[in-house]
Amino acid sequence: MTTFGWPEAYFILRGASWTIALTVIAFVIGGLIGGVFAIMRLSRSKLLRRIAAGYILVIQSIPVLMVLFMSYYGLSAAGIELPPFLAASASLAIYASAYLAEIWRGSIESVPRQQWEASASLALTTPQQYRYIILPQAIRISLPPTVGFLVQLVKNTSIVQVVGFVDLMRAGMLVNNATYQAFQIFTLVGAIYFAICFPLSRLSRHLEKVMNASRSH
Amino acid sequence: MLFQDVISRWPMILNGVMLTLTLSFVAIGLGIVLATLLTGLRSLAGAWAGYIVDAYVELMRNTPFLVQLFMIFFGLPQIGIRMNGLEASLLAMTLNLAAYSTEIIRAGVDSIHKSQIEAGLALAMSKRQVLQYVVLQPAFARVWPALSSQFVLMMLASSICSFVSVQELSGTAAIIEADTFRSFETYIVVTLIYLVLALSLKLFLNWLGHRIFPQVSGLARLDTKAEAA
Amino acid sequence: MPAVLIENVHKSFGDLEVLKGVSVTVESGQVVALIGRSGSGKSTLLRCINGLEAINSGRIEVAGHVVDQDQKRLRELRKDVGIVFQSYNLFPHLTVGQNIMLSPRITQNVPTAQAEKLAKDVLAQVGLSEKFDSYPDNLSGGQQQRVAIARSLAMQPKVMLFDEVTSALDPELTGEVLLVMEKLAKDGMTMLLVTHEMAFARNVASTTIFMHQGKIWESGASKEVFANPQTPEMLNFVSAGAK
Numbered sequence: 001m002t003t004f005g006w007p008e009a010y011f012i013l014r015g016a017s018w019t020i021a022l023t024v025i026a027f028v029i030g031g032l033i034g035g036v037f038a039i040m041r042l043s044r045s046k047l048l049r050r051i052a053a054g055y056i057l058v059i060q061s062i063p064v065l066m067v068l069f070m071s072y073y074g075l076s077a078a079g080i081e082l083p084p085f086l087a088a089s090a091s092l093a094i095y096a097s098a099y100l101a102e103i104w105r106g107s108i109e110s111v112p113r114q115q116w117e118a119s120a121s122l123a124l125t126t127p128q129q130y131r132y133i134i135l136p137q138a139i140r141i142s143l144p145p146t147v148g149f150l151v152q153l154v155k156n157t158s159i160v161q162v163v164g165f166v167d168l169m170r171a172g173m174l175v176n177n178a179t180y181q182a183f184q185i186f187t188l189v190g191a192i193y194f195a196i197c198f199p200l201s202r203l204s205r206h207l208e209k210v211m212n213a214s215r216s217h
Numbered sequence: 218m219l220f221q222d223v224i225s226r227w228p229m230i231l232n233g234v235m236l237t238l239t240l241s242f243v244a245i246g247l248g249i250v251l252a253t254l255l256t257g258l259r260s261l262a263g264a265w266a267g268y269i270v271d272a273y274v275e276l277m278r279n280t281p282f283l284v285q286l287f288m289i290f291f292g293l294p295q296i297g298i299r300m301n302g303l304e305a306s307l308l309a310m311t312l313n314l315a316a317y318s319t320e321i322i323r324a325g326v327d328s329i330h331k332s333q334i335e336a337g338l339a340l341a342m343s344k345r346q347v348l349q350y351v352v353l354q355p356a357f358a359r360v361w362p363a364l365s366s367q368f369v370l371m372m373l374a375s376s377i378c379s380f381v382s383v384q385e386l387s388g389t390a391a392i393i394e395a396d397t398f399r400s401f402e403t404y405i406v407v408t409l410i411y412l413v414l415a416l417s418l419k420l421f422l423n424w425l426g427h428r429i430f431p432q433v434s435g436l437a438r439l440d441t442k443a444e445a446a
Numbered sequence: 447m448p449a450v451l452i453e454n455v456h457k458s459f460g461d462l463e464v465l466k467g468v469s470v471t472v473e474s475g476q477v478v479a480l481i482g483r484s485g486s487g488k489s490t491l492l493r494c495i496n497g498l499e500a501i502n503s504g505r506i507e508v509a510g511h512v513v514d515q516d517q518k519r520l521r522e523l524r525k526d527v528g529i530v531f532q533s534y535n536l537f538p539h540l541t542v543g544q545n546i547m548l549s550p551r552i553t554q555n556v557p558t559a560q561a562e563k564l565a566k567d568v569l570a571q572v573g574l575s576e577k578f579d580s581y582p583d584n585l586s587g588g589q590q591q592r593v594a595i596a597r598s599l600a601m602q603p604k605v606m607l608f609d610e611v612t613s614a615l616d617p618e619l620t621g622e623v624l625l626v627m628e629k630l631a632k633d634g635m636t637m638l639l640v641t642h643e644m645a646f647a648r649n650v651a652s653t654t655i656f657m658h659q660g661k662i663w664e665s666g667a668s669k670e671v672f673a674n675p676q677t678p679e680m681l682n683f684v685s686a687g688a689k
């Protein structure tokens with residue numbers, strides 16, 4: 001039995017870098033998928049709107065853990081063996097896509113209707129309206145909740161250790177299995193998560209304040 | 218795909234569902250009470266109490282539920298506090314939910330105008346009555362939708378309690394999977410059950426909100442966003 | 447051919463019939479004022495002309511385009527028909543110059559240098575040359591509205607629609623906007639404007655149309671209509687000082 005020391009702490013920090021990598025990948029891929037669903041949710045076609053709404057509702061109404069198991073075992077049932085990192089990224093991206101789609105839909109919808117009318121009256125096409133008028137404003141509005149969601153995403157990466165991927169959480173568990181010093185180890189693990197999440201939370205709140213201030217003048 | 222192996226184990230599944238629901242409802246009940254106390258402590262006791270409550274809320278909101286659960290289950294025994302998986306799960310869920318709910322309820326209380334309280338006192342209400350009828354009830358009514366979403370998220374997050382071998386729904390799934398080797402089928406069934414549970418819970422909480430707060434259901438709702446645990 | 451031809455237009459929102467068979471003709475170079483009580487359907491009529499609202503029946507032709515809901519044809523129409531709203535609706539994330547240059551550049555492929563010159567010209571026309579690089583938030587309401595007019599003018603429209611463009615302005619800012627519109631009228635722009643400024647309607651518009659309950663209640667030469675209202679509703683409206 002080893003005791004908890006520098007090598008173990010280093011091992012945990014390496015896990016933390018994987019947690020960050022996983023978050024970034026899930027956010028980027030989830031963002032791309034989520035963006036598509038956000039636009040679908042607002043499309044003129046009722047069918048597309050329904051599909052997007054259904055997707056979002058389902059993903060938001062099941063545990064992330066089930067998204068993970070479904071993509072992991074679902075794919076292996078289909079004969080595709082995904083390495084743990086890919087399975088983890090894929091499921092977290094799916095999870096993120098539903099929440100981001102909903103956040104971004106809300107942001108797009110909160111751009112005043114008059115901006116659509118004014119730009120339509122200037123003969124812009126729908127893609128032009130999105131590109132030049134609506135999205136630039138919607139992105140600003142979406143910043144605080146998007147950063148806020150990043151915090152949720154970081155925290156949710158902790159469950160992917162279950163498929164064997166060595167992120168911050170699993171690194172902590174492995175060290176714990178070797179040292180049985182759970183209190184110190186999970187304090188450290190928690191502190192690292194906190195060090196990642198807390199600044200993001202503050203940033204989100206700060207952006208919100210800035211936004212409210214600029215809206216009210 | 219073969220679902221019989223999974224479906225035929227329905228009594229087990231049902232037990233899992235019951236445990237998930239029990240965990241969730243007990244945590245929701247205790248969580249609200251704790252959150253209300255913390256909110257009160259924050260606004261009524263001195264500044265230091267406020268800092269402590271804030272620190273607690275930030276700590277819980279910025280660390281994963283799984284870490285909180287492991288800290289309680291694996292970490293606390295090291296300092297002599299020992300409990301089984303179920304107790305640890307309940308404690309973790311309650312503490313986690315209380316932190317999120319404190320934040321939500323605070324937004325509700327903050328939205329009650331000071332003049333309302335003065336008006337209440339001017340109408341010869343006692344302090345306790347003002348607190349109940351002028352502050353807490355309208356505050357809760359306003360944030361009920363946000364609280365409801367938080368409760369549903371907690372129910373979904375309770376699946377994580379399977380990691381400390383609690384046999385709630387997802388813990389049950391792990392056992393069935395090991396028994397039958399039908400991983401995908403098992404998780405499809407269980408996922409569907411979670412879906413039904415989440416949607417029913419949402420409807421139930423909605424209905425409950427209208428029952429408990431009929432007089433104020435017309436109030437502007439504060440849409441503090443619920444966040445995943 | 448008239449610049450605007452509206453024939454027997456009907457328009458409902460759900461069960462509420464807002465336009466009940468409206469016909470209007472505006473000749474090229476003419477300035478027509480549309481007046482009437484709140485809710486009489488003035489804005490709706492204006493919005494039907496550039497296709498922001500779809501009509502239920504009847505026919506609208508403007509600047510040689512027939513209004514329907516085909517998006518491509520609508521865009522062609524909107525290049526020739528400017529509209530200015532009560533709430534300015536400038537794009538807050540773009541500078542004044544960018545607000546004006548955007549559409550000419552991306553819908554009419556005007557080269558950047560030329561678009562910039564165009565923007566400066568129209569800004570000069572509304573007396574705001576020095577605001578080219580300002581953001582809308584830093585302008586007064588009257589200035590914002592003048593920029594909105596300039597933005598429409600940069601499209602080099604054949605017809606301009608104005609919907610109560612001074613209603614959101616403080617009285618002291620109303621004058622500067624009306625002055626710009628008067629100059630436009632003198633320069634021969636075809637204009638159809640909804641307004642609560644009776645003096646402006648009487649003095650600048652050659653024709654005034656009084657709408658009531660979704661119908662054209664009374665219309666004619668402005669001086670005539672204001673001097674001798676033919677219907678009690680119009681008489682009431684005018685003598686109430688109508689604001």
Ligand SMILES: Nc1ncnc2c1ncn2[C@@H]1O[C@H](COP(=O)(O)OP(=O)(O)OP(=O)(O)O)[C@@H](O)[C@H]1O
Nearest residue numbers: 459462464482483484485486487488489490491610
């Ligand atoms: N999008 C809409 N949906 C439903 N009803 C509408 C809509 N737009 C306008 N209306 C209704 O149509 C009627 C006419 O509205 P409109 O805006 O054309 O009146 P208006 O003459 O411009 O009045 P105001 O002087 O107040 O601007 C009103 O009763 C209004 O409530």
Ligand SMILES: [Mg+2]
Nearest residue numbers: 488489490610
């Ligand atoms: Mg109007």
